[in-house]
Amino acid sequence: MFSGRDVRSDFPTLHQQVNGKPLVYLDNAATAQKPRVVIDALSRFYERDNANVHRGLHALSNRATEAYEGARARVAKFINAADPAEIIFTRGTTESINLVASSWGGANLKPGDVILLTEMEHHSNLVPWQLIAQRTGAKLRFVPVAGANVEGGLDLSGLNALLTPEVKLFAFTHVSNTLGVINPVAKLCAQARARGIITVIDGAQSIGHMPVDVRALGCDFYAFSGHKMAGVTGIGALYGRRTLLDAMPPYQGGGGMISVVEYQQSKWKPSPERFEAGTPNFADAVALGVACDYLDSIGRDAIARHDAALAQEAYQRLATLPGIRLLGPTGERSGLVSFAFADVHAHDIVTFADEDGIALRGGHHCNQPLMRKLSLTSTTRASFYLYNTAEEIDVLVKSLQRILKFFTG
Ligand code: C6P
Numbered sequence: 001m002f003s004g005r006d007v008r009s010d011f012p013t014l015h016q017q018v019n020g021k022p023l024v025y026l027d028n029a030a031t032a033q034k035p036r037v038v039i040d041a042l043s044r045f046y047e048r049d050n051a052n053v054h055r056g057l058h059a060l061s062n063r064a065t066e067a068y069e070g071a072r073a074r075v076a077k078f079i080n081a082a083d084p085a086e087i088i089f090t091r092g093t094t095e096s097i098n099l100v101a102s103s104w105g106g107a108n109l110k111p112g113d114v115i116l117l118t119e120m121e122h123h124s125n126l127v128p129w130q131l132i133a134q135r136t137g138a139k140l141r142f143v144p145v146a147g148a149n150v151e152g153g154l155d156l157s158g159l160n161a162l163l164t165p166e167v168k169l170f171a172f173t174h175v176s177n178t179l180g181v182i183n184p185v186a187k188l189c190a191q192a193r194a195r196g197i198i199t200v201i202d203g204a205q206s207i208g209h210m211p212v213d214v215r216a217l218g219c220d221f222y223a224f225s226g227h228k229m230a231g232v233t234g235i236g237a238l239y240g241r242r243t244l245l246d247a248m249p250p251y252q253g254g255g256g257m258i259s260v261v262e263y264q265q266s267k268w269k270p271s272p273e274r275f276e277a278g279t280p281n282f283a284d285a286v287a288l289g290v291a292c293d294y295l296d297s298i299g300r301d302a303i304a305r306h307d308a309a310l311a312q313e314a315y316q317r318l319a320t321l322p323g324i325r326l327l328g329p330t331g332e333r334s335g336l337v338s339f340a341f342a343d344v345h346a347h348d349i350v351t352f353a354d355e356d357g358i359a360l361r362g363g364h365h366c367n368q369p370l371m372r373k374l375s376l377t378s379t380t381r382a383s384f385y386l387y388n389t390a391e392e393i394d395v396l397v398k399s400l401q402r403i404l405k406f407f408t409g
Pocket of ligand 1: 030091093094122124173176177202204205361365366
């Protein structure tokens, strides 16, 4: 409940039975459900306004272009970017990070340079840097995680020593999708900035769950996906500081991103068009703008408090289960809890919980190196969003008790 508002009624998917039980959707870190207003906005666009953007001179094309550029301005406002031209629409976090790695990295990195990452990065904020390191001769370096269960998140005691003059870029996640830890990203940006190091924040797990102000955070780039913030799949964005974007070469070539094309060479448009080659995903971008409106109508501070309270309660309740290993901080955490049992595989837990109508995620969560570091192969994860309730935690705990009894007697 948010000030008496029943947000569950806004989400059609939630009102169904799974295996004869009411659905308990706790896989929000993988993807969130969509409110009716977002689904309707997408249908409405296709029913009324659909035409290619930036290309036509007819009424529908003008309407579609206006809606698309309106969505860009809305997303810019959502994260307090200084200028809509600092928002590049992409397929999501993964593509946004690949864009920075390939374009900024390809143009700026040379042998001997260092890309600083952390040991808790999702593969999407690791593999693109491995690829550009191979192309340019740069090296990867990692800020370590602390403690056996990583209760403390990142070990920042040695950060100053890691930020050597060879470090040209520092990329880190805002919220870990496996640990639930919220990193002190503003502080990390400030330390990097003081040394002229470019910063990239992976915002996949923060964007829909807390207020995000890229100027207050002081980052150079911020990458996120629409589908984790009540938007539809296939759309996300990269925020980039205007001065950096204007100096970066295109990521892909094609229509829409050029000013002049000759047989042997071409000239590019400025950002954002420079980075949006081909027909962009305008319909989903329009729906993303509506998702921003929806989340702001509820209030991101309130959503952050709600998610954190549920995760805290889940953490306390799960801690009473025999043999459980809970990952991440004991104190402040984002809206997810990740756990493991020595005798029951995460995939078995997820499959059995599904019998009780509960959607969880089990696996390495695209965090293989972190799993290895924790001497685990997988965890089970429950992740919460604005429509989840304390009653659903009851259902989860009872289901886990049943599963443990089945496997361990
Ligand atoms: N994590 C999860 O279940 P895409 O796939 O591009 O929308 O987001 C990638 C991504 C990047 N960084 C972090 C921290 C993430 O959590 C994710 C997506 C999902 O945890 C799918 S693996």
